[in-house]
Amino acid sequence: MKNLKRSLCLALCLILALACIPAMADGNVKIGVLVSDATSSEALAFRAYYTEYIAKAYGVEFIYSDELTDAAGEKSAIDNFIVNNCKAVISFSSFDRPAQIDQCDAAGIYNAVATGTLTDEQYDEYKDYEYYVGAIGPSMDIEFQAGYDMAAYYIDQGMTKFGMFGGGVPYYVDMHIYRAAGMLTAMVEKGGEGANYKGADNAGAIIGQIYADGGIDTGAIGNLELAAYVGGYDFNDAWFGKLSQMVGTEGIQAILTVGSGVDVLGGFISGSGVKLATVDSFTPAMQEAMDNGILDYMAGKFAASIGPIFAATLNAVNGQPIRDSEGNALALGQGYWVATSSEQFAQYCAVDSSMTDPAYTKEILDQYASSEVSYDDFVDFVSQYSFDEIVSLKK
C-alpha cells in the first residue's frame, strides 16, 4: 500500500512536471477565448481554425475557457486569462457581454466579440472604450434574415405545410427567437392577404409575440400552415416522441429548424420524404446528411469566419486598433453561407475544413492584420463573406 501511495505521488509530480515543459518553452502572445459551447461541430471547427492554423501561422497561444454556462463563469474565466497575462480576450460567449468588456477594460486587456454583435444600446455605451476592439458576426438582423430566407426558399417552391423546431426559443435565446421570427415573417408576407401570426403581421410584432409567449403556436398563417412545433432541448423520451410526431404529421412538407436540425431530427427524417432545413456548420457529418438526403438546406457559419476578428484583435494588441473616423470600435455584420445541394455543400466543406488552405488564409489576413489597414478597407474586407467573394480574394 505504501508503494502504491508513493507511486501515485510520483506519477502526479511527473504529470505536473511534464505539463510544465511546453509551458516553459513558449513566449507567444496569449489570447484568451471564452466559449459557451465547446463540443458542437461548429465550436470544434472554430477551435481547430484558431489552434491548428492561426496559432501556428501567427505564433500566438490561445487559452480556452471551459464550457461556460453563466455570467459568473465568464467572469471567472476572464480572471484566469488575466492571471495568465493574456493580452486580449476573444469572446464566443454572450451571457453578459457588457460585464466582459468592463472587466477587460479595467484590467487593460483587449476584448473582441466573435460570431455575434452587441445590441445598439450596448454598442453606444462601449464603442469608445479603449480596450474594446469590436464585434464581427451575425447581427440579430442577419439571424432574422437567415430564418426568413430559409422559409422563403420552400414557400417559393410552392410548399404550404411546415413544421418548426425552435431550439432555444423557450429559454429566450435571442438568435433562435430572431431566426424563428424570420421564418414566421416570411410565412406572413407570402401567406396571402390578411395572413398573420396570432394577429401580428410584421417583424417587430412577431418578435414581440414570441418573447411574450416563450414559444410558438401552430396554426394557419394565411394560406400556409405551421402544422407542428417543438422547442427546447429536453432530450427525454417525451421530447423525442414529439419530434417523431412532428415528422409524421400528415401532409407536412418541410421542417424549418433554428439550429441543430440534423442532430435532433436526422433519425426521424430519413425516408420520410420531409425536407429538413437548418442553421449549422460545414462539417463532414452535415455533408453526410446532405448526401443521404436527410438535410436539404443549410445556412452555416464557416470556420474561418472568425479570422477577421482575430486580425482586428492582433492589430489592437500590436498597438494599432482599427477605429472609424470618430474613434469608435468595429461593429460589423457577417452572414452565412447557404448550401442547397450536395455538390455545393461539398465545395464549401472542402474549403472550410482545410487546415492548410482555409477560407481566410494567413496571406489574406496579413493584408488586414497590419498597421497599414484603414477602417474602410477592413469593413470592405469583412463585407465580402460569401463563398465566391472569398474565393476571389484568394486569387
Next chain:
Amino acid sequence: MGKQTIRERIPAFASILGLLALIAAYYIVGLIRDANVAYGLKAVVNQSVVVALVATGAVFIYTLGSFDISLGAATGVSALLGAMAYNATGSLPVMFLVCIGVAVAIGFINSSLASVFNLPIFVTTVAMMSVLSAFMLILIGWNGAGDTIKVKARDVRPLDNIPFKVAVLAAYIALCWFVFTLLPTGREAKFIGGNPVCAKLSGIDEKKLAIIASLISAIGIGLGAFLTIVYAPTLNKDTASSIGMDVIIAIVFGGMPVSGGPRSRILSAVVGAFSMGFLSQIMSMLNLGSGYGQMIKAAIFLLVVFIALGSQRGKLLTR
C-alpha cells in the same frame, strides 16, 4: 488509545497538507509561467467563496449522513428572487433579506416534507431540485426581459471586493463553528451520522436536527446567492447550477466523509473549496485544455481523498 505517531496523524491533516501543497504548486507554476500570481489569489477567493459558504452550511446535512442534491438550484432560485426584489425596490438590504429568506423557506420545505412523510432528506431534495430548476425558468419568463434577470453592475460593485466576501465567509464559519462545536446540536448530529439507531435509542430527535441542519445550511445558501449576484449580476437558468457538485467535491476534498458522522468538520468545506480554487488556477496556468486538466484534477482529488481516508480503512464503525 495509544499515542499517535506523526505518520498516523498525517491522514487527519492530509486535506490541509494538500491545500498547502497546492498553494506551493500554484506559486511555482505561476513563477514558471510568468503569471500574475497576486491577481490569481483574488481570483481564487472570488471563485471559491460561494462554494465555501454553501458547503460550510451543507456540512450539517452531510454530518447527519444525509445528502442535499438541490443546493445549486436553491442558490439559483434565491439569487433570482433576490435580484428581482432588488429591481423592484432598489434596496440592497431587501435583496439580502430576500436571498436569505427564500433559501430558508426552501430549506424549511425540504426538511418539513422529509419529517411529514418520514423520508430521507435526500429524497425530498431530489424532488425539490426538479421543482426549483423549473421554477427558475418560470421566474425568468415572468421577468419578461429575455433569458436573464439582471441587476445593474454598478449598484453591486461596491460590495464586489475581497474584504467584504472574506468577512461574510468568516462570520458564517464562526456561526457554524459555534453551533457545531459548542452547542449540543453538533455532537447530536455527529451521533446520528455515526450510528442512527443508537442515537435514536438515546433520545435524540432526528427530525428536529434535520430541520435545524436544513435551516443552518439555508443561511449559507442565501449568503452564497447574495454573493453570486454581487460577483456576476446577470443571472440565467444555469446560475449556480454547478454548485451542488462543487459542494460534494469540496467536502470530500476537505477530508470529510460524505457518510457524515464523528469525523465531520466544519473547516473541511472551506479547505476543500479553496483547494479546488487553487487547483483550477494551476490547471488554467498550465493551459492543458479542459480535457487533460479535468483528468489531472481527478487524479489529485483521488490522491488527497485516498490519503485522507487512510486512517479509517480497516477500522470497525468507520463512520
